[in-house]
Amino acid sequence: MASEKELLDRLSEIVVKGNIVEAKSVAEAALAFGIEPWKAISNGLTQGMKIVGEKFAKKEYYLPEMLLSAKAMQEALGVLLPMVKPGSQKSAGKIVIGTVEGDIHDIGKNIVKALLIAAGYEVIDLGKDVPTEEFVRKAQEVGAQVIGMSTLMTPTLESIERVEQELREKGMKNHVKTIVGGASVSQDFARKVGSDAYGKDAVEGVNKIKLLVDTIVAAVEQAKKRS
Numbered sequence: 319m320a321s322e323k324e325l326l327d328r329l330s331e332i333v334v335k336g337n338i339v340e341a342k343s344v345a346e347a348a349l350a351f352g353i354e355p356w357k358a359i360s361n362g363l364t365q366g367m368k369i370v371g372e373k374f375a376k377k378e379y380y381l382p383e384m385l386l387s388a389k390a391m392q393e394a395l396g397v398l399l400p401m402v403k404p405g406s407q408k409s410a411g412k413i414v415i416g417t418v419e420g421d422i423h424d425i426g427k428n429i430v431k432a433l434l435i436a437a438g439y440e441v442i443d444l445g446k447d448v449p450t451e452e453f454v455r456k457a458q459e460v461g462a463q464v465i466g467m468s469t470l471m472t473p474t475l476e477s478i479e480r481v482e483q484e485l486r487e488k489g490m491k492n493h494v495k496t497i498v499g500g501a502s503v504s505q506d507f508a509r510k511v512g513s514d515a516y517g518k519d520a521v522e523g524v525n526k527i528k529l530l531v532d533t534i535v536a537a538v539e540q541a542k543k544r545s
């Protein structure tokens with residue numbers, strides 16, 4: 319029988335090799351073994367994706383290999399994400415999330431979305447390559463407390479800046495908070511462009527979003543008491 323380490327290594331390898339055929343069955347085997355779905359994602363699949371990124375940077379892999387790896391990861395996530403345990407208490411919060419304009423990477427964003435839903439949030443997913451004005455318009459329309467923006471690329475960092483700028487121009491920054499995530503952003507970048515938080519991974523992201531939602535809810539309560 320395989321050990322936990324062997325199964326996690328196997329999940330990583332599935333992604334590195336772009337093994338679409340076995341992705342689901344290895345994910346199912348990990349669950350059957352009792353590995354927590356989040357552990358299988360972060361210590362298995364994501365480790366594989368890191369290797370793929372390195373291989374692409376070193377020109378050992380090209381777009382077709384990266385596409386196969388992405389497909390294999392998505393197949394395995396299809397098994398693992400629905401098994402992430404729901405949060406114990408229902409959270410009252412609406413989150414608008416998307417990958418910013420110019421960027422089509424959405425695997426990480428989809429993981430954050432799944433964890434938010436599991437934690438009880440209402441998530442409005444705008445998808446990928448989302449125009450700046452769409453983030454702002456949707457947040458206004460649904461009364462979202464938080465906008466989550468994902469980008470993995472450097473040229474698309476300015477898309478985040480544009481959303482922040484538009485929120486400031488419309489005077490929305492005091493009732494809509496923002497959080498950024500993805501391989502090309504950092505805490506420093508968030509501070510520089512005026513984002514309210516940065517999440518290095520989905521777990522940290524969800525924890526920070528909870529704090530942001532709590533801040534907005536408290537501010538609204540205060541305002542109600544005053545009026």
Ligand code: B12
Pocket residue numbers: 364367368370371372374375381384385387388420421422423424425426427429430466467468469470471472473497498499500501502516517518519520521522523524
């Ligand atoms: C898979 C992949 C692809 C897939 C994407 C499939 C998909 N549906 O997403 C495909 C093959 C389509 C692809 C295409 C391209 N890619 Co690509 N890709 C990758 C790769 C290997 C892995 C990304 C990934 O899915 N990681 C796994 C997930 C789980 O991790 P993650 O996204 O970081 O998400 C976690 C955290 O960051 C965080 N998070 C993410 N988003 C958010 C949002 C919020 C709000 C929060 C709180 C947290 C959070 O939580 C997540 C889970 O814990 C990266 C390498 C890398 N180092 O990232 C390159 C990489 C991002 N790609 C790159 C490039 C260049 C491209 C292309 C331009 C290639 C080309 N010549 O066409 C195109 C992009 C076209 C476009 N306009 O977008 C470069 C970007 C370089 C740069 N700095 O600009 C990278 C870094 C590779 C490299 N080393 O050069 N790619």
